[in-house]
Amino acid sequence: MGRRVFLSVLGTGFYNKCSYVDAQKQFKSVPTRFIQEATMEALGVEKWSERDAVYIFTTEKARQENWDKTSQVRSRYGAGEEPYIRLEQVLEEKHYAAKIEGVDIPDGLNTEEMWKVFEAMYNKLEDGDRLYIELTHGFRYLPMMILVLCQYASFMKKASICSLTYGNFEAIDRQANEAPLMDLSALTMLQGLTMGAAEFEKFGKMGSISDMFMQSASNKAERKLFQSLRSEATAMDESLATCRGLELQNGSHAVDLQKTLQQLQALGFSAPMGSLFSKMQSQLNGFGINGAQNLRAAIEWCIQYGMTQQGYTLCQESIITLLCEHFKDLNPFADKEDKKISNFRDYMSSIMAISRKDVEDESKWKGYLKQYVDLTRQLLNSDVIKKARGSYAPLSANRNQINHAGFIKPKSSKELCNNLNANAKNCLDAVCPLFATEITNDSDNEKPKLLLNLSNHPYSVWEEKQREAAIIYGPCVDMDFPKVRPEMSNEEFDKLIADYEQIILKYAADYIVTVHIMGEMTFCFRLISRLQAKGIQCIASCAERNVVEQGNERIKSVYNFTRFREYGA
Template sequence: MAKIVISFLGTGNYQEAEYTWDARTYRTRFFPAAVAQWIKPDRLYVLLTDEARNHPNWASLQAELTNQQIEYQDITIPNGSSESELWEIFERLVGLPQEDDEITLDITHGFRSLPALALLAMVYLRIVKQVNLRHIFYGAYEARASNSSTEPSVARVPTFELTPFVTLLEWASAADQFLNTGNSTVLGKLLNERNKKLWKDEGAQPRTLQRLGNGLTTLSEIIASLRAREVPTAASNLVSALRDAEEEVRTYLPPAVPILENVRKAYEPLATPVRANQLERPEDIRSHLRVQWELLQKYIRWKQWVQAVTLAREWVVTLLCWRCEQPVLDKEVRESVAKHLNPTSEADKKEIKQDTDYLKDLDEAEKASFTGVWGRLGQLRNDIAHCGMRRDQRSAEDAIGQIENLTSILEPLAQQIKD
């Protein structure tokens, strides 16, 4: 892993100033020299146009870097006067670091759109090359103050740390992923990274952020892997973690406040204190059926088609077990209930005659509703489960259309678990 700095240099009339960062100071005309002094990089890349290369600024900066014994490399870039030139600059920026490099970006002497382009390049690099974006610096000369009464001409210039703004873009991207897919693992990762940075680099000691980050990841993994009866407890734990972390989120992660509020609204309907192994009392089973009904609708909204079909089938079996007061987690009972709904062979029909009649307590309309829904659902589920490896497979468009209509198909049965 190399420690690198990426800077820009233009043709401006840069004035000597005393740049400050934390408790450090450095007097120079060129902010890249201050960054080099503070960071001590393995490599310093200076991006400049042909005009900047031929300007006295470049010769002066080279002399200063050589005096500091900083290894540097100049990178020629176009003026950025067209879209194609901007893409060329972007490609050169993202081509500089290697995977796992630690980057400090200095945008102080960048001109026109270069600072914005560089920020976007850093977001891209964090995702594609897994680089560690350590700092984004801006030497804010416009925020200068007089250094002292003895040298009023030498300004004292603060250095702004802009890294959180890149993190903000990542939070926005993670939020978009969650809202569209239900996957909150990236949000969990960002929370845990922020928590680690607070403890390691900023001297803060948050107590609730890690639990919240882990809760987001855990619930997302449970939902993705169709652990339906684990969802209520995991959702309850997450809602509790969100409530406990509210103050620390507002303190350390203000941009995440509205994002995590959306998370709470999405997951709160899935939260119930009934544990995964508490599926014996009818009221507990009914509670789980309600949660799974909510989850089914979310799978459809999130376009998780396979999960939606798989859950829908098991939900119908659980619903009938509940109606017939049968153990919902007994494998043999569930298989027998499925055969009652749709006997597919003479052996199935014979077994049903010898077995309990699970439909005996239902009136004719209810029986018709269960068996009708089961028939439509079974065809769709088999088509999905066999991955289309049949001569008469549905088209993807047809399968998705039917999955999107699942809640309408199941709604007559869902009325039984509603108040």
Template structure:
């Protein structure tokens, strides 16, 4: 509804021996007919009814009688027939795909009837409509089935047959796509929307007791986690991960009732977010650093390599702040003017020594320009046994970061494969650096 989108129905008919029944849907009323396509047009009131028929069925008595019944009910004007091949080969299936794709208008809302017709056609039509959801903004709104086999016999009258609403299959597909996006790429927007709707729906109807209480809160935290991850807000991401994980046990019961597809992935979400979760993300501790490194792993697993590289470079600065117990580790002037300056000076020293070029005078001048705090930290840094490895790691992290951040607009750039490979290798070296220091305690 909304946005002026057209409501259309898609149905088909075969050569079966169809019997008359009173088809009924609780919210839409009932319709007495032999052909469920007529009930679809009468009860759901689409603006257009697409009828898919083969050439053989088009001349069958069933189709002729159905057309007459639609005309008798004043519904013939909404009917558009689509003559399709039987679908017995791949070539014919692609032909059906083309015919249906051309017929359904852009942004249409589709009611899909899977009752009659050749048994494989519903799967073909469903696939086409899902594809059109991406290419023409078509939305599959409802799936219906006229369940004649579930009829209720009535003495002296035609049987009464329920209309099964299989719309949950549409919703399940939405859930699957949303869960897939979150688990594969960390995109939580659609998953959050579905959770929010699952929370709001029972509250709108208030038809049941024990209404959901935590689903909406979970939706908000998943969205915050996803946005923070993708926009490189690591501390916010770690805090949101902790809130999501804390909510999981409370949400479990509500998910089983109101958001069943979400309930099935709770354990996977718990496994993914457990290494990231911390309720003290703003405090620089060994645990916090471990969580930041785990977030780099998360990025690499999701193939978010740019985020992994940029965060790895910042984690090196955080590592130095932790080693020297710097309380103002988030302040820009401290990060750039002290911590990064120390690492840059150490890396320059290592580069000069490695190349065995003269440069000690320049290095001395650089040191003279450092503040007392920079000089003190640099002296302490150079006294550490791991100083050379750390300086070399910073140099390579800085180069990789610049390569990525400047979009390869440089004289010499790494290939995409090399960027991925280097990112993984440097992440392992960061791990080793933290493990080495945590085993001996940080520098007082």
């Protein structure tokens, strides 16, 4: 862990003694002329070690008037001299273990001197320092410079701001001779949020801004929501960055993010944070429970935020996925359980990739195209494939350009970005409307499907095989499995089950719900019975248990997902 470092600029004024108190009046300093002494007392610098440091920055005049211990008197505004112990001696008499140093800085009266001030401060910092900043005195630009300096140091030296304070002597209680010691940590949080918001606005990254939100949590409930937000935002960022098509098609990360943001907005945070919540949520509006629309929203996200390589990969693979879904009843590999998906994808890719001149010349058809010649003709003559093929070919060529780093027949980055925008739109316009019934049909038989995962294993940690098997149940939304305490009364247990039943029934009003439920057995049995009575399907994961010996008579159980099985009615 890095050093603890106290930073403060010393002023030139003739300071009167007073005590400084925090907002809750839980701390009261010794009477002192110097806010630095009071703040260091509040921070517990007496417990710091010899590896920690205190840097007091002084101009020539500040050193003479308020630092140099060789002088013991001072004139008060032209009056006679009186005893006046300078800060250097005050701190020396504390016998702190931490190193204390007065650091000379110029007055900063021009740009050149301001840079010298910045350099003098920055050069005192080391990698990983934890900064405790006091902002009361010095020229008015200096507190701003220190804030900018610390933000710069957080990038260059991985420093962190642990405390930011201001001694408000102007608000002194004359009768008690007490002045407020103000905590300005909210400024650092706002500065961090501003940078996180800029990163989100420019690059579409939500993880950084979510990290900054954690600092504003004032209770356990808020902290839990912010932890959820950070986890969901990071998962969303990673899904986009690594082109996790199934996760993006499922939409669970985006849906969970929207739900958490709604809960946070309902708590009534300050305007800056509330506006950021709203901004994040508006950017997620394209995602929902429609798998095709989720893929489209993910591709549009990549285009908007300059994730060109991910955009090409997601667009090309999404088009193939959606076409396979649309034509699944024509799948010639349906009897090959282990390869029916991969083989059909390869076949559909060949359909989309065949050149225009070869479409009419069947002698050029090879592989699956020739093996299933009648189906090939049927697919090539379908309206949707005709509409999509023209824009799909450039997607494929440009994706290869990127994957081969532009060493073969290179194109400019601008051309690649522009082509993605145009061709992706054309392909998605052709294919996505085929799946509009997922969200537009009102009849009970055509409601969209939704899988509720009520277990201790969130969808994000499911193995690929389990996710593929879950597609038939629709997008997946995680539900927290409750803690069923052994000492829970029957009344409490009944209420818990009823609460979960109501949550699930709300989903069932709009979706064809399947509940994946696994956990504490009495809870599962009671809830499953009630849900099945309402016509809601409940399923469990079936897995093979393999025992792996790890030596020293230890064994490890490895579970490999096999299938989903419905609970018996």
